[in-house]
Amino acid sequence: LASAVVSGGGTGIGLATATRLARDHDVLLVGRRPEVLERACAQLGPAATWHRADTAEPADVAALAQALPGPVDVVVCNAGAPARSADPGDLAAVAASWADCFRANVLSAVLLVTALEPLLTRPGGRVVVVGSRAAASGASSPAYVAAKAALNGWLLALASRLGPEGVTANVVAPGYTAGTELVAGRIPPEREAAILGAIAAGRPATADEVAAVIAFLASPAASFVNGQVVGVDGGVVAR
Numbered sequence: 708l709a710s711a712v713v714s715g716g717g718t719g720i721g722l723a724t725a726t727r728l729a730r731d732h733d734v735l736l737v738g739r740r741p742e743v744l745e746r747a748c749a750q751l752g753p754a755a756t757w758h759r760a761d762t763a764e765p766a767d768v769a770a771l772a773q774a775l776p777g778p779v780d781v782v783v784c785n786a787g788a789p790a791r792s793a794d795p796g797d798l799a800a801v802a803a804s805w806a807d808c809f810r811a812n813v814l815s816a817v818l819l820v821t822a823l824e825p826l827l828t829r830p831g832g833r834v835v836v837v838g839s840r841a842a843a844s845g846a847s848s849p850a851y852v853a854a855k856a857a858l859n860g861w862l863l864a865l866a867s868r869l870g871p872e873g874v875t876a877n878v879v880a881p882g883y884t885a886g887t888e889l890v891a892g893r894i895p896p897e898r899e900a901a902i903l904g905a906i907a908a909g910r911p912a913t914a915d916e917v918a919a920v921i922a923f924l925a926s927p928a929a930s931f932v933n934g935q936v937v938g939v940d941g942g943v944v945a946r
């Protein structure tokens with residue numbers, strides 16, 4: 708079996724991705740809560756194992772890379788989190804909110820890829836990073852928009868460096884995806900109505916619809932797709 712590592716693989720889009728990849732990969736789920744990862748592995752069966760790590764913490768990611776026998780065929784950098792709101796009158800709180808948001812969404816992907824890069828299968832390795840449609844639309848908190856946009860820029864450098872070695876790197880940019888921990892109970896009804904009104908499909912994505920595109924980019928069939936930001940957003944209503 709090929710091998711895959713999925714950060715944030717215990718819930719939401721990560722769990723849906725791990726579920727698809729577990730059909731033909733040994734999948735390692737990475738996250739910070741052992742009980743969540745253990746439950747996900749029980750659901751996925753013997754192809755899935757887990758490792759506790761904060762992917763924004765250098766020591767945790769180094770230990771993860773050490774624990775992996777390699778080679779790794781697929782790395783899915785899915786771990787991410789929304790920005791905490793901060794009172795604009797409190798610059799220390801603004802700084803902390805932005806730093807935390809970059810840590811959660813940018814560093815967590817950069818450290819994981821940097822640590823696992825030496826283990827990637829060459830040729831044939833795949834890196835898929837979960838960004839957001841908000842990076843292009845601006846429709847989220849400024850720190851989250853900027854952090855996800857940073858991933859798109861980093862991707863270009865990554866794809867250009869890994870491409871000659873037969874490895875691809877792409878970003879999947881989901882629109883509003885219902886039912887994950889990131890959004891559940893966090894979006895007021897009026898805001899949700901506005902979000903849905905801007906989606907041509909008139910509904911949120913399911914985590915599995917996002918996972919299907921991640922799994923394609925992680926597959927041998929996507930060998931000539933590199934450095935792309937692939938939207939999975941149901942289309943935008945023209946205004």
Ligand SMILES: NC(=O)c1ccc[n+]([C@@H]2O[C@H](COP(=O)([O-])OP(=O)(O)OC[C@H]3O[C@@H](n4cnc5c(N)ncnc54)[C@H](OP(=O)(O)O)[C@@H]3O)[C@@H](O)[C@H]2O)c1
Nearest residue numbers: 715718719720738739740761762786787883884887888889
């Ligand atoms: N839902 C949406 O509408 C939407 C839209 C666009 C993009 N996205 C992106 O999709 C990705 C997955 O989010 P989701 O919606 O599926 O929400 P989710 O259920 O909250 O998934 C996030 C996962 O990442 C893990 N995680 C967070 N920070 C981590 C860290 N520092 N180290 C290791 N694991 C970490 C969490 O587990 P632990 O807390 O146990 O570590 C959790 O399992 C995120 O990057 C998010 O920004 C979501």
